[in-house]
Amino acid sequence: MGRNTSADTDQAAGAQLPGMSPEKEAERRKALRRHQAMATSLLVIAAVVFIACSWWQSQGTAPAWIGYLRAAAEAGMVGGIADWFAVTALFRHPMRIPIPHTALVPRKKDQLGEALSGFVGDNFLNAELITEKVAQASIPEKVGEWMAQPDNAVVVSRKAGEFAAYALRSLDPKDAEEIINSQVISRLAEPTWGPLAGRALEGLIEDGKTEPLIDAVISWGREKLDGMETSIVSLVDERMPNWAPRFAKELVGDKVYRELVDFMADVDADNNHQARQALRKQLHQLAQDLQFDGVMISRVEALKSDVMGSAAVQGAASEIWASVSSSLIDASLDPDSTLRKRVEELAIYWGEKVQNDADVRDYLDKMILGTVSYLADNYAGSVSAIISETIERWDADEASEKIELMVGKDLQYIRVNGTVVGALAGLLIYTCNQLLFGV
Template sequence: MGTHELTAHRDAEPLAVPGPSPEVEAERRRQLRRYKAFATGLLVVAAAIYLFCRWLETSPGETDAWVGFVRAASEAGMIGGLADWFAVTALFRRPMGLPIPHTAIVRNKKDQIGESLGGFVGENFLNAELITAKVRAAGIPNRLGGWLSEPENARTVSREVGKLTGKIVGALDPADAEAVINSTLIDRIAEPDWGPPTGRLMAQLIEEGKTEPVVDELVHWLHVKAEDAGPFIIRMLDERRPSWAPQILNDVIGEKVHRELVQWTAAVADDPEHEARQAVRCFIRQLSDDLQNDPEMIERVEKIKRDVMGSTPVRGAAATIWRSASASLLAATSDPDSLLRTKITELALNWGNNLLDDAKLRDSLDRRVTGAAAFLADNYAEEITSIISETVQRWDADEAGEKIELMVGKDLQYIRLNGTIVGALAGLGIYTVSHIIFGA
């Protein structure tokens, strides 16, 4: 981190130090006061015993030998307790408010502690070798497979994926979605000339014989229409006949025309090589060629394209597509019996069972997971640990010292207790050895 950035972080408004609930914090304060009182009480007891022994020693008359032993033990215990009181107190504040160097360490060295803590975490917890070993030892593929293979868990995955998808869809701005649809779909359709690609597609279909079913359907459709066209033909002739022509003549001609038309369309439908079929095939081939090579035909198709793409339905197609798609997707994500949710459940179950049954799949997933963990550790450990140092730097020094003392102060009071007890034992031992060697 640069000097400017570090200064900016230090000058930023102090952050409140995170901590437990007020109830838990109050209980910790009570415990800390209790342990402090006990440690201080033991120190006071040692001081009282020392003073009592000194009183006995300075009183007229002969002093019993045991007084020297007790005095030495209490004196050393008092000294040890005072020394450890000073050491523990100096961590968080100035003992008795005196400006003694190297005291109030947590308050004065807060930033350095944060940097050291960040470095310690980075070196000992966020190194690639340690993380990959821990990830590999966790057996994530086996655990994941066992969890996903349970139907209830698979349904949970489906439900959560549905919720996430619904939130994403709901958060999207319709205007942005419509812009994406326009740029990726509508505009892409309108970009190229329609004629040549259509002609090439038709040529490929002709070469593969895919247009013949179209010809069959066309001639059979014409035959069906011809069979039903009798009344229409008679009506058309009746509308155009001269007024002097008898009605019966019109009916005879109409029936004759209808019969000939039906016979002709039947012949076309029954004969695969009928000249009418050949004419249709020729027309399709010619149309395919014109669409690719005839500038006039290409321009005609382009005019049709411009008319179609400029029409109101097409201009509003993006909004219509998004409304329909988003509504359908939201309905599918919220319905546990929808095809989407069902497929997600099936996919989760299948994947879980495959992980349990396929060792290669487990190994592949394990390599991917450990590789991702190593990549994050190698490339982002510094950024992660910098959060620790930057956060500690922005803590209020007094509040940080108080919070840390609440966390560890109870255990530190044992240092004072041990100092008093061990000091007393050490003093007693030293006095005893001295007494044995040199006498009273």
């Protein structure tokens, strides 16, 4: 029982050899057996002919041509057996006899892997050879010609959109929220808000961007005033002496309201009204205070602390990411979205640019060749080493079996050729012997 456990452990230690599909393997195994049977049948025929000719000659009644046939069969049998031994010795011990220099593939698996790795590295991953082939391929020109086609630009846009959507979906929301918190929200809290706000307000004032705000304030005041007649009259009534006649209170209240309405109308109509000038002066003073007044700056910083520490801001990252990612995914997958259409336009633009601008093509050629040369010089050894390292992890017997399935069918022709060529050689030798010596 311990022996079985050890065997299982040894088997598990070797990497499972990646191979063809079961259907393909069964097909190759069937073909190998068919060709093995053909080569073996030819060898058996040669042996039967040899035995038959030898028996006939032993009877003393065989005609002269039997000698020629016997010599051909004998040599064919020897050649067939020799080549059977040679082919079999590649993958296993012939007849399970541990003859030296047999079962070469299982025994020399690692050395074969190293040799194959070196061969591939020297002849296929050579930096000079690779860069030469890449240079001859004219990759930028071909890519540009392909991208300039509208139909292909649609393909580029679709693939780019699919990739973008996949990338966005693959991101962990927590990681995205952390990035938003650290790179956006936290950075908003780093500078002092007062001076920044003051400079921004000052710039808006200089550009006249605050005038709509003043107009909005005045319009809001007029709208509010339109519905406040009763309130103003009542307020005046409450403030006048108790001894004042009732009609006097109403006249004064109505007069005050009318004056306020006329005042707001004048302010709204006159762009240089004193009230407007006062509002502009207050805004300008606020811009100065935000930049230079320590008390105001401290108040803004206290407000900033309250805002940035609020639950709404602390939880904003998740809402921002959910909204942004959803919008980007929808835009990436929608063929009619502005994003996708823009990608199509860029694909066509750069395709035509590469085709028509020699400087761009030269730049791309140099960049591609430089990248390929760098990769070949620095990583060719690592890539080719994958071959030897992978073969080292394979189980020897399984690797031998798989390799035999791949090339064994063709190797059976060596056996066939050995039998046929051996027979022809034997016939030629026997004929020459008869011609020269008559024996």
